[in-house]
Amino acid sequence: MHGPDERYAVRGDEVAAKSFDGEVVVVHLGTCTYYSASGSGADAWTWIEEGRKLGDVAAAIAERYDIDADRARRDLTPFVARLLEEGLIAPANDDGPLVSSSPSASPSPSIAADTDYSPPELHAYRDMADLLALDPPLPELDRPAWRVAGDDEQG
Amino acid sequence: MTSRDSTLRTQGTPEFELLLESAKPPIDGDAADPFGLTGDVDWALLLDLAVEHGMVPLVRRWLEDTGWRGVPDAVRTWLDERHEENRRRNRLLTIELLALLDRLKAAGIEAIPFKGPVAASVCYGDLEARPFGDIDLLVAPADVRGAMEVMARSGYAPLIPLSETQRAAFLRHRTEYPLQRPARGGIVDLHWELFHRQFYFPLAPDRSRMREVEIAGQLVRTMGNEDQLLMLCAHATKHLWVRLEWIASVAWLVARHAEIDWELAEARAGSLGGLRMLGLGLALAHDLLGSRPPRAPALAESTDPVIAKLVIEVVGRLEDRSAPPEDWLRFYLRARERRRDRAAILIRTAVIPTIGDWRMLDLPQPLTGLHYALRPIRLLGRGVRHLRSGGGDE
Numbered sequence: 330m331h332g333p334d335e336r337y338a339v340r341g342d343e344v345a346a347k348s349f350d351g352e353v354v355v356v357h358l359g360t361c362t363y364y365s366a367s368g369s370g371a372d373a374w375t376w377i378e379e380g381r382k383l384g385d386v387a388a389a390i391a392e393r394y395d396i397d398a399d400r401a402r403r404d405l406t407p408f409v410a411r412l413l414e415e416g417l418i419a420p421a422n423d424d425g426p427l428v429s430s431s432p433s434a435s436p437s438p439s440i441a442a443d444t445d446y447s448p449p450e451l452h453a454y455r456d457m458a459d460l461l462a463l464d465p466p467l468p469e470l471d472r473p474a475w476r477v478a479g480d481d482e483q484g
Numbered sequence: 485m486t487s488r489d490s491t492l493r494t495q496g497t498p499e500f501e502l503l504l505e506s507a508k509p510p511i512d513g514d515a516a517d518p519f520g521l522t523g524d525v526d527w528a529l530l531l532d533l534a535v536e537h538g539m540v541p542l543v544r545r546w547l548e549d550t551g552w553r554g555v556p557d558a559v560r561t562w563l564d565e566r567h568e569e570n571r572r573r574n575r576l577l578t579i580e581l582l583a584l585l586d587r588l589k590a591a592g593i594e595a596i597p598f599k600g601p602v603a604a605s606v607c608y609g610d611l612e613a614r615p616f617g618d619i620d621l622l623v624a625p626a627d628v629r630g631a632m633e634v635m636a637r638s639g640y641a642p643l644i645p646l647s648e649t650q651r652a653a654f655l656r657h658r659t660e661y662p663l664q665r666p667a668r669g670g671i672v673d674l675h676w677e678l679f680h681r682q683f684y685f686p687l688a689p690d691r692s693r694m695r696e697v698e699i700a701g702q703l704v705r706t707m708g709n710e711d712q713l714l715m716l717c718a719h720a721t722k723h724l725w726v727r728l729e730w731i732a733s734v735a736w737l738v739a740r741h742a743e744i745d746w747e748l749a750e751a752r753a754g755s756l757g758g759l760r761m762l763g764l765g766l767a768l769a770h771d772l773l774g775s776r777p778p779r780a781p782a783l784a785e786s787t788d789p790v791i792a793k794l795v796i797e798v799v800g801r802l803e804d805r806s807a808p809p810e811d812w813l814r815f816y817l818r819a820r821e822r823r824r825d826r827a828a829i830l831i832r833t834a835v836i837p838t839i840g841d842w843r844m845l846d847l848p849q850p851l852t853g854l855h856y857a858l859r860p861i862r863l864l865g866r867g868v869r870h871l872r873s874g875g876g877d878e
Contacts, residue, residue: 345583347700349575349611356579359639361667363576458668460573461617 331409333384333402337377338421346378355417355451361461363454364417369394370449373408380421383409394446404448411451498523499530500803503539506546507732508773509739527559536805538729540566541613571612575700577601577670578611581619582702584638584672588623591634594705596622596689598678598715602706605697607716607733609740614729618662618671622689625676628655632663632674639665640672657681657837678715681836683816684828685718687711687756693748709741710749714758717765721819724808725768725798735769738776746778757825759783763791764798764819771795790818 339346346355353371355364366374369390376386383405391401412418502525534543544563547555578601588595600616608614623631632642640663646654655661659677664670679685693708707715716737720730738744753762763783769775777783794815801808809815813833817826 345579347575347579347582347702349700354575354579356576356669358580358583358665358669359667361576361665361669363572454572457572457576460569461576461670462668 335383336421337418339378344417361458363457365452373449396446408449498525506543509736538727570615580670593627607737620673622675628676682832709744717761721761726808731768734765735773735775757822760821764794767795
């Protein structure tokens with residue numbers, strides 16, 4: 330596991346996150362990639378975003394889900410590695426986060442304490458640009474002129 | 485709006501009726517299928533209609549609320565997949581919007597979001613109830629360049645390839661500018677007026693009536709309900725009301741916001757020459773979706789015959805899936821009650837250069853005004869070509 334005293338900060342220049350009904354959605358604005366984490370993953374993200382040390386995050390997960398602390402630490406390691414690999418977080422200074430994230434109104438982790446535990450996972454969706462380009466299909470008149478090859482009187 | 489006691493009788497294909505039912509704001513939480521609508525439905529047609537009308541989320545929700553009774557598995561799977569895509573798209577755009585608002589605010593620029601996530605939240609109280617594909621922000625004209633600089637620092641680039649000269653002229657003469665990140669995230673339409681100038685509806689948010697709406701746990705400042713209603717009606721008029729979801733938005737806004745100040749809405753619409761557009765939107769919501777009539781004297785008692793004709797025209801087009809008319813200008817003119825507004829629309833359409841005009845000729849800065857002189861000539865040329873090719877009247 331990354332050191333228990335290590336803290337990380339969300340790369341707020343490129344990354345924004347919000348919580349929707351217990352699911353944390355993280356968007357890498359630079360790559361237009363959509364990440365989703367729920368359950369212990371949503372909790373872990375929220376606590377990492379708050380600037381907690383990894384050891385504290387693992388302990389909090391262990392307490393919330395009533396699991397062994399070693400297991401929580403073991404499971405957290407690949408999750409954090411993935412966040413780093415995807416460029417969503419960066420090591421924070423001792424004095425505080427390197428970059429504060431945009432205010433995410435991060436709710437306190439929203440999953441009930443007795444929720445069944447599963448290791449934190451991050452789901453990535455890399456098809457968002459295509460999704461935005463293709464859908465929703467718009468009536469011809471709704472297409473602004475700059476998306477139409479030729480002239481368009483609609484402005 | 486004309487006084488009508490009962491809802492309009494439509495031709496009533498099962499698919500269109502089901503579309504209408506799913507567009508209606510719920511009454512007393514009753515989401516049953518009292519008409520047995522799902523019995524004779526051509527599901528492929530229904531899904532086509534739902535896509536065309538921006539109604540996929542509402543149709544799915546309605547079928548889900550009725551227990552998916554009679555719905556083929558393949559249809560349910562398709563709707564679930566679209567629902568998931570819609571949810572991801574809307575959430576991504578919402579996050580992008582909120583991040584952008586924060587950055588603009590940090591730069592001292594107030595940006596007012598409209599349509600998109602705001603309309604979904606204000607009208608339906610649900611980010612996923614309507615599909616949206618871009619982000620619309622309104623800033624004061626004096627803040628446009630500052631906002632563009634903030635956006636450039638955030639990685640956004642203009643979508644319209646214009647020279648510096650063209651861009652300067654564009655900012656002077658147009659009302660919005662689209663930007664996007666290179667990774668092709670959401671397109672952000674940066675507006676400094678709500679509507680393009682040919683449409684001529686100078687609605688600007690009433691600062692004294694601004695409201696906050698909670699979006700993903702964050703309070704966002706946007707226009708008041710009365711302006712929201714006017715904006716929705718004018719926007720749909722601009723696009724000839726070709727989507728049922730635009731009518732649903734009006735109906736849901738009215739149903740969910742009993743606090744709407746109808747006299748104010750009426751006065752605002754009247755002062756801007758938008759009374760007929762407002763009346764049309766409310767009439768469509770009432771006649772098609774059973775929305776309650778407004779408690780505003782002029783709107784409730786209006787016998788404006790043009791509104792009734794426009795309702796019939798719009799509903800006919802919705803039902804028979806006919807293409808929007810090419811003579812959108814005629815619709816614009818009929819949707820306005822004041823002669824001076826109609827004249828302004830005509831004049832502006834004839835002289836204000838379109839993007840095509842800007843692109844056709846990159847004039848040096850001192851000569852950009854010539855675009856206004858060239859516009860009527862270009863229009864005339866198009867008309868002649870159209871007649872020579874055997875086209876009908878435009």
